[in-house]
Amino acid sequence: xxxxxxxxxxxxxxxxxxxxxxxxRDGAIAARDGRIVWLGARGDLPGAPETLAKNVRRCxxxxxxxxxxxxxxxxxxxxxxxxxxxxxxxxxSYEEIARAGGGIVSxxxxxxxxxxxxxxxxxxxxxxxxxxxxxxxxxxxxxxxLDLENELxxxxxxxxxxxxxxxxxxxxxxxxHALPPEFVEDRxxxxxLVADVMIPAMxxxxxxxxxxxxxxxxxxxxxxxxxxxxxxxxxxxxVKLHAEQLSNLHGAALAARYAALSADHLEYLDDAGIxxxxxxxxxxxxxxxxxxxxxxxxLPPVAKLRAAGVRLAVAGDCxxxxxxxxxxxxxxxxxxxxFRLTPEEALVGMTREGARAxxxxxxxxxxxxxxxxxxxxxxxxxxxxxxxxxxxxxxxxRVLAGETIEGEEA
Ligand code: DI6
Ligand code: FE
Numbered sequence: 001x002x003x004x005x006x007x008x009x010x011x012x013x014x015x016x017x018x019x020x021x022x023x024x025r026d027g028a029i030a031a032r033d034g035r036i037v038w039l040g041a042r043g044d045l046p047g048a049p050e051t052l053a054k055n056v057r058r059c060x061x062x063x064x065x066x067x068x069x070x071x072x073x074x075x076x077x078x079x080x081x082x083x084x085x086x087x088x089x090x091x092x093s094y095e096e097i098a099r100a101g102g103g104i105v106s107x108x109x110x111x112x113x114x115x116x117x118x119x120x121x122x123x124x125x126x127x128x129x130x131x132x133x134x135x136x137x138x139x140x141x142x143x144x145x146l147d148l149e150n151e152l153x154x155x156x157x158x159x160x161x162x163x164x165x166x167x168x169x170x171x172x173x174x175x176x177h178a179l180p181p182e183f184v185e186d187r188x189x190x191x192x193l194v195a196d197v198m199i200p201a202m203x204x205x206x207x208x209x210x211x212x213x214x215x216x217x218x219x220x221x222x223x224x225x226x227x228x229x230x231x232x233x234x235x236x237x238x239v240k241l242h243a244e245q246l247s248n249l250h251g252a253a254l255a256a257r258y259a260a261l262s263a264d265h266l267e268y269l270d271d272a273g274i275x276x277x278x279x280x281x282x283x284x285x286x287x288x289x290x291x292x293x294x295x296x297x298x299l300p301p302v303a304k305l306r307a308a309g310v311r312l313a314v315a316g317d318c319x320x321x322x323x324x325x326x327x328x329x330x331x332x333x334x335x336x337x338x339f340r341l342t343p344e345e346a347l348v349g350m351t352r353e354g355a356r357a358x359x360x361x362x363x364x365x366x367x368x369x370x371x372x373x374x375x376x377x378x379x380x381x382x383x384x385x386x387x388x389x390x391x392x393x394x395x396x397x398r399v400l401a402g403e404t405i406e407g408e409e410a
Contacts, residue, residue, distance in 0.1 A: 002030040002037060002038065002054070003030075003054055004030065004053055004054070004373075004402060005049055005053035005056050005057070006028065007028045007049055007056065009061065010024065010027055010064070011024040011027035011063070012063055012066075012347070014347065020344055021065075021344055021347065022366070022367070023383075024039070024040065024041055025041075027040065027064070028040065028049075029367060031402035033402070034373055034401035035372055035373055036373045037369060039369060057397075059397075062379045062381075063378045063380055064367070065347065066351040066366055066367055066374060066376070067364070067374035068130075068133065068136065068350050068354075068376060069135075069137040069350060069354030069364060069365055070137070070138045070139065070331075070354065071139045071170075071262070071313050071358050072315035072316070072317055073138055073139060073140055073316055073318040074174070074317070074318065075126045075127065076111075076123045076144070076158055076161070077122075077123075078107065078111040078113060078119065079111075079320070081107065084106070087102075094294055095217070095246065098178075098218045103218075104178040104321060105181060107321065108145070108181075110144075116156060116160070119153070119154070120161060123157060123161055126318060126326040127161055129327065130327070131166070132393075132395060133328050133395060134378070135398075136374040137167060137168040137170070137354070137374070140158035140161070140170070140172070141172040141173075142155050142208070143174030143175070143177030143178075143212075143214075148201055151175060152201075152202075152205070155171045155173065155207045155208055158171045159171065166400050166405045167400070168360075168400075170360070171210075172209065172212045173199070173207070173208035173211050173212070174211075175194035175199070175211070176194055176212075176213035176219065177214050177219070178219065191224045191227055194228050195227050195231035196231065199231045200231070203235035203237055209237070210232075210237055210239060210261065211229070211231075211240075212239070213228055213229075215241055215243050215249050215251035216245060217247050218246070221249065222249050222251060225251065225254060229254075229260075232258075238261050239261070240260050240263070241255040241262075243255055243265060243273075244266050244269045244273065245267055245268070246268070248268040248273075250270075251273075252269050252274075252276060253273050255277075255282055256273075256279065256282045257280075259281070260282045261356075261357055263277060263282050264285035264315070265286075265300070266286070267299065268298060269284075269305075274301065274304050274305055274310060278308040281311075282310070284305050284312050286300060286313065286335055287314075287316075288335045289330070289331050289334060291338060293322050293325075294322055299338075311356060311357075312341065312345060312348075313356070314332055314345075314346055314354070315331065315350075315357075316328055316330075329386060329389070329394070330390065332350055333346075333389075333390055335387070336387045343384035343388065344384070347386055351365050351366065352365040352366050372401055373401060374399065375397075375399035376395060377395070377397040377399070377407070378396060395407060
């Protein structure tokens with residue numbers, strides 16, 4: 001007997017190669033022990049619903065998608081940067097503010113001063129907004145501690161959020177985010193500390209799942225990233241990279257050389273970077289929220305990425321500086337409006353490709369028998385509505401590992 005069977009809904013399985021959205025109209029999906037054990041057309045159920053499952057949930061004729069997967073966030077941080085938002089509206093650029101000691105470094109000060117409890121409380125509010133939009137997996141980066149103790153503190157907060165908000169959390173160590181104030185005279189020493197001390201400590205403690213870096217004029221050079229990536233690999237950690245966001249330092253090609261899970265942002269990506277990513281199977285993570293908030297005009301080369309067969313994920317980049325957005329659906333809307341993704345690509349990007357970008361596609365990201373039963377159940381008539389509406393409450397229920405966490409099905 002199954003634990004739970006959901007009916008009266010269409011399924012957007014998000015599997016590739018079949019109909020749009022991998023749709024199964026008038027479908028049914030069943031879970032046992034937290035995993036999907038059966039899905040298909042309701043007419044193909046092997047018996048009457050009540051004879052098949054302990055709980056039968058009716059979904060009002062809406063759509064069931066995989067729970068949303070936001071594969072790139074920095075949602076743990078102290079304080080906020082509303083003041084910097086005002087300065088930018090008065091004409092200061094993001095880079096000017098960063099070079100003047102504001103920007104990321106100001107969040108580092110606030111994050112170092114915050115306790116674990118402070119950080120859990122402020123971040124829990126942001127995660128709650130996201131789970132109310134069907135989020136079941138989120139990646140959370142460190143990068144506002146910039147010393148071992150505070151980076152570990154941030155990753156511990158990330159883990160605590162998973163249990164508290166009932167989401168799956170992937171933790172990424174972003175040591176090369178900004179140069180901490182105490183190392184301004186000696187960048188090489190900081191890069192060495194990250195590679196030779198912090199990464200082995202993170203790996204030894206099982207504190208992080210992957211390593212990221214900010215490869216940028218105001219961040220770190222490709223050589224510095226290269227050095228840190230070899231340490232990550234030597235310690236058995238996956239890598240990913242903030243690449244080509246504000247300029248082209250050929251970070252995506254470097255990431256591809258390390259078979260990175262993803263290269264993210266990519267506004268200034270060139271043709272060589274696209275081919276390298278295609279060859280390596282590195283996912284392109286598009287972050288339209290940062291593009292929007294920075295009023296960027298250089299578009300990522302979406303059509304060329306598509307043509308080269310590079311997989312496209314969409315993520316929120318929730319952070320206090322360039323993307324104060326706690327809404328995966330808003331990121332999907334922006335991916336369509338600003339980057340010209342189709343609504344189907346946007347949803348694929350926030351489910352299947354987000355999961356691939358986290359190395360979790362075997363377990364989540366599509367509706368398939370054997371995967372974790374993480375579902376978002378929506379009051380929509382067509383899945384395109386998920387990218388279409390702005391600010392409308394669309395979620396009917398959220399299911400994590402077979403358990404209804406939020407909302408209710410009759
Ligand atoms: N790129 C971004 O958009 C964020 N980090 C990064 O490497 C910005 C983070 C911040 O401004 O606090
Ligand atoms: Fe980011």
